[in-house]
Amino acid sequence: AQKITQTQPGMFVQEKEAVTLDCTYDTSDQSYGLFWYKQPSSGEMIFLIYQGSYDEQNATEGRYSLNFQKARKSANLVISASQLGDSAMYFCAMREGNSGYSTLTFGKGTMLLVSP
Amino acid sequence: NAGVTQTPKFQVLKTGQSMTLQCAQDMNHNSMYWYRQDPGMGLRLIYYSASEGTTDKGEVPNGYNVSRLNKREFSLRLESAAPSQTSVYFCASSHQDLKETQYFGPGTRLLVL
Numbered sequence: 001a002q003k004i005t006q007t008q009p010g011m012f013v014q015e016k017e018a019v020t021l022d023c024t025y026d027t028s029d030q031s032y033g034l035f036w037y038k039q040p041s042s043g044e045m046i047f048l049i050y051q052g053s054y055d056e057q058n059a060t061e062g063r064y065s066l067n068f069q070k071a072r073k074s075a076n077l078v079i080s081a082s083q084l085g086d087s088a089m090y091f092c093a094m095r096e097g098n099s100g101y102s103t104l105t106f107g108k109g110t111m112l113l114v115s116p
Numbered sequence: 117n118a119g120v121t122q123t124p125k126f127q128v129l130k131t132g133q134s135m136t137l138q139c140a141q142d143m144n145h146n147s148m149y150w151y152r153q154d155p156g157m158g159l160r161l162i163y164y165s166a167s168e169g170t171t172d173k174g175e176v177p178n179g180y181n182v183s184r185l186n187k188r189e190f191s192l193r194l195e196s197a198a199p200s201q202t203s204v205y206f207c208a209s210s211h212q213d214l215k216e217t218q219y220f221g222p223g224t225r226l227l228v229l
Contacts, residue, residue, distance in 0.1 A: 004158075033215060045159075045206060045220035052214065091158060095216055103149065103174060104218060106158040 003027065004092055004107035011112050013082045020067070021077040021110045023092030029053075033095040034075040035104065036066065040088040048090075051075055082114045117142050120221035122207050128227045129197045137192040137224050139207030147210045148190035149218060150174075150182060152203040159206065165190055166212075197228045 005024045013019040025034065036048040051059045051066045059066040063083075067076040079086055089111050093104040120141045129135055141148065146167050151159040151174075161174030165184040179201060181193045190209075194201055204225050208218040 035217065037220075043204065044222050045208075047217055047219060050215050050217055093159075102216060103161050103164055104159075106160075108156060108158045 002107075003096075003105045004094055006092055006107035006110050008110045009108075011110055013112065013114055015084060015114055015116050016081055018078060018080045019082055019112065021079070021090050021092075021112065023075045023077065023107060025073050025075060025092075025094050027073075027094065027096050029096045034066070034068070035093040035095070036064070036075075036077045037091045037093065038086075038088045039091065039109070040085075045091075049077070079112075084114050084116065087112060087114045119143065120207055120209055120219055122205075122221035122224050124224060125222065126225045126227075128229065129194075130229050131198060133197050134193065134195050135197065135226075136194075137205055137207075137226075138189070139191065139221060140189045141207075141209040141219075141221075142188065143209060143211075143219065144187070145209035145219075146187070146212045147216070148184065149208040149210075150180075150190070150192045151206045151208065152176065152201075153206060153223075154203050162192065162205075194226075197226075199228045202226060202228045 032053045034051045038046045049061045049064045051068045063080045065078045089109045091109045092107045123138045149164040150162040163182040165171045168187045207221040210216045210218045
């Protein structure tokens with residue numbers, strides 16, 4: 001079974017609208033972390049936001065927020081007021097455990113296109 | 117700070133040739149990682165190093181070797197390149213803190229003919 005599932009291969013949104021990118025995860029660990037990365041067409045991987053499994057509040061970073069629903073094992077990325085520069089590939093990733101030896105498992109990504 | 121740097125940016129190899137991808141970070145991170153990215157596959161971990169002097173296999177280690185030269189540098193070697201190793205290779209590093217956020221280099225595009 002996939003550990004990280006991103007069911008939306010592509011999403012379209014108009015500029016200034018909000019958009020939600022879906023991510024569900026599968027783990028039996030109690031301690032884990034969830035990450036979102038952005039990959040623009042230039043290719044670099046840019047860290048956006050982090051949510052720890054014990055964090056009670058949803059993480060926010062500027063226009064990015066993470067809708068964390070632990071019981072449903074979902075960690076959706078919400079981008080408010082989309083901008084043309086938000087057009088990119090977005091990856092959800094999970095870190096299981098917290099030992100210093102833990103690694104990331106990535107989903108296959110969602111391509112977001114923002115239109116004027 | 118340059119963050120994570122990778123060389124070369126692009127490389128073309130013939131089947132059977134060898135090469136080493138270089139990675140360096142200036143963030144004083146303990147952990148370093150090598151991933152490959154193939155179309156439709158997301159990123160997959162090849163090898164990682166939790167600290168200087170240690171390396172461990174990831175999900176797809178076959179055909180690769182790594183060296184953690186010192187705390188800053190982590191290299192990936194292809195001894196005998198195969199067309200299946202055509203990919204984009206990313207190096208990343210992280211602190212061993214609560215989040216362990218990984219920060220990525222710009223990537224190396226490798227084409228094996």
